Amino acid sequence: MNAAELIASGLLEAYVLGQVSPEEARLVQASRASDPLVAAELDAIEGTLQEFALRNAVPPPATSKASIFEHIEALNNKVQNSSPIIPFTQASPMGSARATGSTGIWLAAASIAALVVSGAFNIIQYQRLEEARTELARLENDRAVLAEDLNVQRASYEQSQGQLAVVMDPQRKAILLNGVGNAVGEKARIYWDPKASAVHIDPMTLAELPAGQQYQLWALVDGKPIDAGMIEKGVASRGLQRMKDVGQAQAFAITIEKEGGSLTPTLEAMVVMGQV
Numbered sequence: 001m002n003a004a005e006l007i008a009s010g011l012l013e014a015y016v017l018g019q020v021s022p023e024e025a026r027l028v029q030a031s032r033a034s035d036p037l038v039a040a041e042l043d044a045i046e047g048t049l050q051e052f053a054l055r056n057a058v059p060p061p062a063t064s065k066a067s068i069f070e071h072i073e074a075l076n077n078k079v080q081n082s083s084p085i086i087p088f089t090q091a092s093p094m095g096s097a098r099a100t101g102s103t104g105i106w107l108a109a110a111s112i113a114a115l116v117v118s119g120a121f122n123i124i125q126y127q128r129l130e131e132a133r134t135e136l137a138r139l140e141n142d143r144a145v146l147a148e149d150l151n152v153q154r155a156s157y158e159q160s161q162g163q164l165a166v167v168m169d170p171q172r173k174a175i176l177l178n179g180v181g182n183a184v185g186e187k188a189r190i191y192w193d194p195k196a197s198a199v200h201i202d203p204m205t206l207a208e209l210p211a212g213q214q215y216q217l218w219a220l221v222d223g224k225p226i227d228a229g230m231i232e233k234g235v236a237s238r239g240l241q242r243m244k245d246v247g248q249a250q251a252f253a254i255t256i257e258k259e260g261g262s263l264t265p266t267l268e269a270m271v272v273m274g275q276v
Contacts, residue, residue, distance in 0.1 A: 177272035
């Protein structure tokens with residue numbers, strides 16, 4: 001997996017969030033050490049995560065510090081009231097021992113306080129980290145959706161460019177098919193390149209057919225109708241469609257046939273026709 005593939009895979013974001021296997025972690029670490037692009041991308045992801053955590057960090061309540069020291073003071077008073085206080089003197093080993101014991105209690109209490117503050121801070125940081133992970137996952141999902149939309153737009157653009165090339169090709173003949181019989185007013189257009197035998201059709205105003213029916217294109221060659229293909233229905237009918245190759249023809253026509261087509265045209269069901 002090269003740098004571009006690794007960056008696009010989403011593995012780097014998962015690594016920063018601690019959601020990868022040991023093998024994946026080793027892969028990312030090795031790539032970071034050997035590839036500047038991967039290292040730069042990881043730095044950017046970590047920076048974003050840290051910035052999000054700091055921006056949304058919530059400090060401990062202002063009363064926490066006062067409450068902790070009040071608890072320490074109460075604990076110290078309890079210890080002092082439980083035994084007589086012997087002044088510390090150089091000649092009083094007992095006084096020295098008691099002073100040392102009191103100091104030890106203060107140190108223990110301070111350690112407990114520090115542990116409480118540290119625990120509270122760690123809980124808050126963990127909550128913020130989880131929020132950052134959720135936000136990063138959402139951003140990653142949004143990026144995937146945008147990438148999919150971009151691919152759809154790109155495919156649509158390429159299709160439009162291909163259709164435009166057909167319409168603008170000077171080698172092609174544009175043949176308008178006008179409505180006949182009960183279908184007066186309906187139209188379709190053929191773009192035909194006799195040299196390449198390529199035929200495209202624009203259904204234009206052809207009405208949507210019910211289930212079980214489908215439009216079929218015919219080419220009139222030396223007085224005989226030749227099957228030129230079925231016209232797609234629904235969404236697929238929008239825009240140009242490539243039909244069967246036709247090398248020569250004097251006219252084109254469209255009939256309504258059973259879905260899937262017929263071997264011969266149903267002349268009473270002809271909807272449009274045009275001379276070459």
